[in-house]
Amino acid sequence: MDHTEDQIYVDRVKNGDTASYSFLLNKYKNMAYTIALKITGNAEEAEDAVQEGFIKAYQAIHSFKGNSKFSTWLYTIVYRTAILMIKDKRIKTSSIDDENHPHDATDGSVPQLDQLHSDEQAKYVRQAIEKLPKTEALLITLYYINESTIKEVCEITGLSIPNVKIQLFRARKRLERELKFLL
Amino acid sequence: MAAKKKEKLKMLLQKVEPDAPAADFMEQVMKEISTDASLEIPINITLQDLLKQHGMAGLSADFTEQVMDRIEALPVKKQEQPIISRKAGFTIAASFLIFSLLLFLFTGNTSTAATSPDAYHLIGKFSKVTQQFQVNGSPSLYLIVVLMLGILLGLDYYLKYFQQQQKA
Numbered sequence: 001m002d003h004t005e006d007q008i009y010v011d012r013v014k015n016g017d018t019a020s021y022s023f024l025l026n027k028y029k030n031m032a033y034t035i036a037l038k039i040t041g042n043a044e045e046a047e048d049a050v051q052e053g054f055i056k057a058y059q060a061i062h063s064f065k066g067n068s069k070f071s072t073w074l075y076t077i078v079y080r081t082a083i084l085m086i087k088d089k090r091i092k093t094s095s096i097d098d099e100n101h102p103h104d105a106t107d108g109s110v111p112q113l114d115q116l117h118s119d120e121q122a123k124y125v126r127q128a129i130e131k132l133p134k135t136e137a138l139l140i141t142l143y144y145i146n147e148s149t150i151k152e153v154c155e156i157t158g159l160s161i162p163n164v165k166i167q168l169f170r171a172r173k174r175l176e177r178e179l180k181f182l183l
Numbered sequence: 184m185a186a187k188k189k190e191k192l193k194m195l196l197q198k199v200e201p202d203a204p205a206a207d208f209m210e211q212v213m214k215e216i217s218t219d220a221s222l223e224i225p226i227n228i229t230l231q232d233l234l235k236q237h238g239m240a241g242l243s244a245d246f247t248e249q250v251m252d253r254i255e256a257l258p259v260k261k262q263e264q265p266i267i268s269r270k271a272g273f274t275i276a277a278s279f280l281i282f283s284l285l286l287f288l289f290t291g292n293t294s295t296a297a298t299s300p301d302a303y304h305l306i307g308k309f310s311k312v313t314q315q316f317q318v319n320g321s322p323s324l325y326l327i328v329v330l331m332l333g334i335l336l337g338l339d340y341y342l343k344y345f346q347q348q349q350k351a
Contacts, residue, residue, distance in 0.1 A: 018254060025247050034240045047242065054250050059257070122237035129238060144231045145238045175230060183229045 006070040013061050021058055028071055029054070031146050032078045035156075038129075038138040039082040049085050053078035068155060072148065076156045079138075121182060128178040135159075136171035143168055272340040275333040282330065 006027075012020035032053060036046035057064075057077045064073055129137050135157075142148045142156060143164075153164050176183065205211075267275070 018251075021254060022247055022251050025250055029242050029246055030239050033242045034238070037240050046240075047246070050242070051246075051250055051253070055253055055257070058254050118236075121233070125233055125237035129234075140234065141238060144226070144234045172227060172230065175234075176227060179230065179233065182233055183227070 003069055007066055010061060010064060010066070010070055013058070024070065024074075025054055028074055031071070031141075032075060034141050034145070035075055035078055035138060036082040038134055038141055039079065040086060041134065045085060045089070046082070049082035050078055052085070053081040056081060069152070071146075072152045072155055075142070075146075079156050124179065124182060128175055131178065132171050132174060136167050136174075139164060139168050140171045140175065144172075267336050267340050269340070269344075272337055275337045279330065279333060279337075 006024065009020045009023050013024075029050065032050045033046055036049040036053070037043065040046045040049060053074070057074050060077070064070065129140060132140065138157065139153060142153045143150070148156070150161055150164055153159070154161055157164070159167075
């Protein structure tokens with residue numbers, strides 16, 4: 001259903017209806033931004049990467065044959081654009097050490113779940129994701145939040161299936177540990 | 184002497200036991216193997232709900248407008264389309280095949296057909312057939328021209344089609 005709806009808008013854009021692209025843009029911009037943010041680690045860089053990604057996708061839309069979901073195709077472009085942006089601007093990527101877990105939830109001062117408002121929960125979730133190595137954070141975003149399949153995750157990131165599975169497994173364990181007080 | 188010393192050193196080094204991995208090493212490896220063996224990894228629903236609820240980042244309100252402005256400012260790239268459609272291409276190819284078949288069906292019973300490979304002879308055969316296809320007394324040359332045009336258009340279509348395929 002979703003796939004078909006996207007295809008209708010893609011076909012319209014292909015036929016010269018530029019305005020139809022804003023539908024696809026609105027639908028996927030937040031996830032595209034979340035992906036870019038996981039790679040760049042910087043809001044401005046991520047926004048630039050998403051803008052570039054959407055423009056590249058628009059320019060290449062005639063090459064989209066519909067063999068995969070439009071979102072998968074789009075996120076692949078955004079992912080590669082963000083990676084290129086990091087390489088170009090030589091942004092140093094950093095990841096946390098495996099032993100390093102300086103989180104409120106595990107330092108003894110565990111907040112009570114019933115005391116937490118939604119925005120506080122959001123803060124803890126974001127912090128927990130930010131603490132993950134960048135690739136793991138990206139995989140968690142794609143697999144759990146976007147509900148992409150393993151195959152789609154591999155298509156977007158270019159990683160192998162075993163690699164994706166292992167990193168997802170580790171990331172999930174770490175998140176479960178970090179967010180124990182919310183689960 | 185030197186060889187003996189070397190051998191002694193080797194023996195000595197071999198007596199040292201290799202470093203042992205962490206106690207839970209095997210457990211970790213087996214966990215990873217079992218993760219790898221399953222097609223999809225198990226999902227913690229509560230965790231997923233929490234991530235879906237709070238894990239998305241939001242963009243500025245005018246982001247869509249910014250991108251659309253940039254897109255509209257892009258130079259209009261004309262999409263090259265084949266002059267004739269795929270259907271028309273197949274029709275031309277089919278017509279040509281039928282025409283060629285008829286050519287040999289109608290002229291196949293002449294005595295010189297199989298013996299002379301001469302190009303003039305082939306043109307002669309072609310003319311004979313086209314005379315039978317004359318409409319309102321049009322000369323056969325016109326039919327040949329139309330046929331050649333059809334072939335050229337067909338070639339044009341397929342060349343562009345393959346170029347597009349290569350670009351994609």
